[in-house]
Amino acid sequence: MSKTEKLREKINEIIRAEESWEAVGQTPMPRVTDLRNWDFRLMKTYRPFYAPFCDLCCLCNFGKCDLTQDRKGACGIDMATQQARMILIACLMGAAAHGAHGRHLIEHLIEKHGEDYPLVLGDQVNVEAPIIRTVLGLKPQTLGDLRKAVEYVEREFIHLVAATHTGQEGSNLDYESKAFHCGMLDHVALEACDLAQITGFNYPTSVVETPLVELGWGTIDRTKPVILLVGHNAAAANSMTDYLRKNNLLDQVELAGICCTALDATRYNAGAKVVGPLAQQRFFLKTGLADVIVTDEQCVLTDIPALAGETGAALIAWSDKICYGLDNVTEKETDEIVKMIVAGEKKQVLVLDSDKAAEVAVKVALALAPARKKFILSPAQAVEIAGRCREKCEKCHQNCANLLPVGTAVSRAGEGDLEPLAKLFRKCVGCGKCEEVCDFNLPILKLMAAAASAEKYKVRVGRGPIHDVEIRKVGSPIVLGTIPGVVLFAGCSNYPDIGDVAWMAEELARRKYIVCLSGCAAMAAGMYKDAEGRTIYEKYPPSFDAGGVLNVGSCVSNAHVVGAAIKIANIFANLPSRANYELIADYILNRVGACAVVWGPYSQKALAIGTGAIRWGIPLLLGPHGAKYRRLFMSKKEYDDWTVIDGRTEQLVDTREPTPEHMAIVVETRERALLTIIKLCMRRNDTAPGRAIKLHQYISVYKEHLGTLPDDLQNFVRTERDAPLVYKKEVLAYLNEVGWQPKPTLSLPTIIGTYETKVPVSATVK
Ligand code: SF4
Ligand code: SF4
């Protein structure tokens, strides 16, 4: 038996190849180079564009090496390859964070329920794990099967990490292919993690209308003991809910959270509260409203011990990812730890057991809260303190990550006008850099907190997977283009303005796009109210249908939106997904009008998620800070190769139409983002009525914000039938003026067969 046959036999055993739900496709559990040809084909049209964030490399002791002006490093690496290596390293960090989170939760839940515990996703979800099915070829049935998925991710990881060592890969395209592989692994980990917690914690699934829960600082009842949860892993938060329930204390303690732990805590306990997204972490910690701070993992401020010390809150860290140098008291009895903290002997401890940490947190909060004085600066106090500002120094402004006019706002507050500070609050990312440089030690973040009213909002509890029945209903209109697109707002809150996500989401929902949100973006979308005081979640239906606005859940729930695109290919179009990565990704690229948006990108996790989306054929739009990721994938529009194969005739056809136009792009403003999202949802497969609907949206938004017809209309109108009725005369006149020529339209476009692949073109037609 050859080496390859032996490997295949091993894989067949892991994925139970003998199960007959679908025949095993070409790439079960793909290894690092198995999808390399697909990646290279994508990059033939969408070339990597680098914007180095740093010109030097200092990764090994030959260096540091200056890579500017076509110089090479001592190891021979050039600038493009070094940038791509850094991207792979960042993707590995992000995917490792999700993978380790998934690994922890799966082991935690296996310990509670056993590895044969069945995955139960309710009667609306039969295709339980579209990503794991497509990538691994495995149909997971138990928690133990999810462990297999994470073990596959771990196996691939060691090779990817090895490739980043000095003197390994020498091609930027190969590094990008490895980054795509890492992004794909990230999605496997996301799906495994969320399915484990949905099934193990009994989170909502197969339900469209999940409850609305409270969001914002104003919702925190400071007369009660307050426990603040920070991070992404809700194991301890859910254990706290169990303890509070068991002891009839649920309505006597405030469980509030920041970032995804908060969202996941509400999937278990709709009484838990969401303080806000990541960007509000430092603000809220500084208010001192929390009696106990409980940290888990990912995106947690690294100076929380100092912040907790400033406000006198107790701190319990329970994840091995974040130990803060604290004493490990895990082996001590629960009551002994509580006594130690309450007596002030050790107010900050490491308890590496989520259940024990949960019980300690509740007992400490109950004991400490009565003696603590919790208040936010009053507006009058804020005015008095701000009076010490010397606006002319402007140090805060110069040091601000978003170049906000901090000094002017503080000095205006000193004169009694708090409005500029309140406005600043919505644009501030809470980094604290302004405070650090103020020679007068003005507590700028506290002043902003006092100026911004303690608003109360709503966010819908994360609903998990998109239902198979919903896919059957919308599959056809999405593929034909009559539902103009599916847009996922994912990721972090490094926004130019926190109101942007709600604005874009609403603009799209009212134009009948399907809007999905997750993580910090899901919270930010809820932090805006209309004149009648309603948030977006109260105005739009929560179904996966035209005009729906869905919170799928936390960061790991992003998997369900990619999963929905896969399900459209698998359930609606009947394409076999099992170990058929290229077939499914090709379908999404050419026929599913989906687009991912990371408007406030900052983390390596968001880069991994976005890079994974691109490999699936889903274009990525990044907000202004996205340029710091260093790399985009852009086409040269009409000058590039837009040749596809017509699945019916198997003939090559030059479509001359740049859709999707780019696979990763940065834009500066929310208006430009809206226009770009609309374009990125166009697909070659759009029918004439579908394309006319998409172009109608494009033209109307363009006219609204720029006052004219779009100057690239000729790229997207294929025949006169594509021109939207309302603008037909104007559009045809414009096309005539620029010398437009009709383009071919295809009902079964595919790039399978335009590069070397084992997948036959005939497989794309069902
Ligand atoms: S890895 Fe290469 S470019 Fe980087 S410091 Fe070492 S020799 Fe220089
Ligand atoms: S905390 Fe806000 S205002 Fe201060 S520097 Fe950071 S972004 Fe700017």
Ligand code: SF4
């Ligand atoms: S650095 Fe301090 S004193 Fe200077 S403008 Fe800013 S807030 Fe005022």
